[in-house]
Amino acid sequence: MAFKVIKPGLLALLQDLGRHGHQSIGLTTGGPMDEVAFRWGNALLENAPNAAQVEITFGMLSLEAQSDTSITITGADLGATLNGKSITPWQTYAIKKNDVLAFHxxxxxxxxxxxxxxxxxxxxxxxxxxxxxxxxxxxxxxKGDKLQKGDLLAYQTGAVHRQKSVPRLAIPNYSVKEIPVILGYQYQCFSSLERANFFSSDYQVSSNSDRMGYRLEGQAISSDTKGIISEGIAYGAVQIPKDGQPIVLLRDRQTIGGYPKMGCVTRVGGGILAQQKPGDIIQFTPITVDQAERERYLQMARFAQWR
Structure with missing residues (x-):
């Protein structure tokens, strides 16, 4: 059976862990903006790690269940209600036929x-x-369409429900405003003063931010190199365009680019950044590749241990 979309909200998209192996022909990966939240959603339900979910940006989505199942909500608290009663994220819920799930x-x-x-x-x-x-x-x-009113989100009917929740210490702290950055090989394009300015300044999330990239407003950073030969773009690349305002490229990024890059944010850091709204303030903090790999290993080990 399925969930029927009653109200589609601002932006609700089906996502899995991404479309890999096609950047050579210009197709980006897509996938969840907050990978940690996505992985916990599937772990709680004992789903395959790549099982499809709905990513809901800002809210205003309403769904009606057509048969029994179990769900989880992870990530942001969008004021979700089940049949009009408030529910909180980071745990499972039993869904019955005709239940209405809404995000505000x-x-x-x-x-x-x-x-x-x-x-x-x-x-x-x-x-x-x-x-x-x-x-x-x-x-x-x-064809890349967002969810529309009347769409049917099919799932397998199931009557067995297990109440589970994410351990409190494993829930990301979205109030943390420091985003870790691994310095890239082009950081030498920036003087020591410019690098110091980058890592000591506050940046405001621009309203011109989306799944492709987060544009930031604050201390302008100048590069000794005005441009580079276009090259492949990795997830989390921090581009410094001509106006000096950093752009963090995320899941729907273009596959090549020609601006110098300070480095890359980590996937965990990118997930925290993706939960920031326009007007929110962040800072960048440098980390080493070893530190980033350790963070990633511990995160994946936590999922494996849970399963």
């Missing part, structure tokens, strides 16, 4: 993830259901 406006954070037992059923495009609107690929239609 952010209490904290920006993006929530709705997972269902067994994952949402959708035909993959190039090996993934990840929705990338700019490239018109993935999602329910395979």
């Amino acid at each position: 406006q952010p209490v904290w954070g920006l993006r929530a993830y709705l997972a269902v037992k067994g994952g949402f059923l959708c035909e993959p495009t190039l090996g993934s259901v990840a929705t990338v609107m700019r490239e018109k690929i993935g999602g329910l239609t395979g």
Whole structure:
């Protein structure tokens, strides 16, 4: 059976862990902006790690269940209600036929993830259901469409529900404003003064931010190199364009770019950044590759231990 979309909200997209192996032909990866929240959603339900979920940005989404199942909500608190009663994220809930699940406006954070037992059923495009609107690929239609009123989100009916919640210490702290950055090989394009300015300044999230990248406003950073030969763009790359205002490139990033880069934010850091709203203030902090790998290993080990 399925969830029927009653109200589509501002932006609700089907996502899995991404469409990999196609950047050479210009297709970006897509996938969840907050990977930690996404992975916990599937772990709580004992789903496959790549099972499809709905990423809900800002809220205003309403769904009606057509059969029994279990769900989890992770990520931001978007004021979710089940049949009009408030529910909190980071735990599982039993869903009965005709139940109405609604997301309102952010209490904290920006993006929530709705997972269902067994994952949402959708035909993959190039090996993934990840929705990338700019490239018109993935999602329910395979053409990159966001969820619309009347859409049916199919899932396997299940009557067995297990009450589970994420350990409190494992829930990301979205109020942390320091975003870790691994210095890249182009950091030498910036003087020691400019690097110091970058890591000591506050930056405000611009309203011109989206799944492609987060534009930041604050201390302008100048580079000794005005441009570079276009090259492949990694997740989290921190580009410094001509105006000196950093852009952090995220899940729906372009595949090549020609601006010098200070480094890359980590996936955990990118997830924290993706939960910041326009107007929020962040700072960057440098970390080593070893520190980033250790952080990633511990995070993945926590999921494995839970399972």
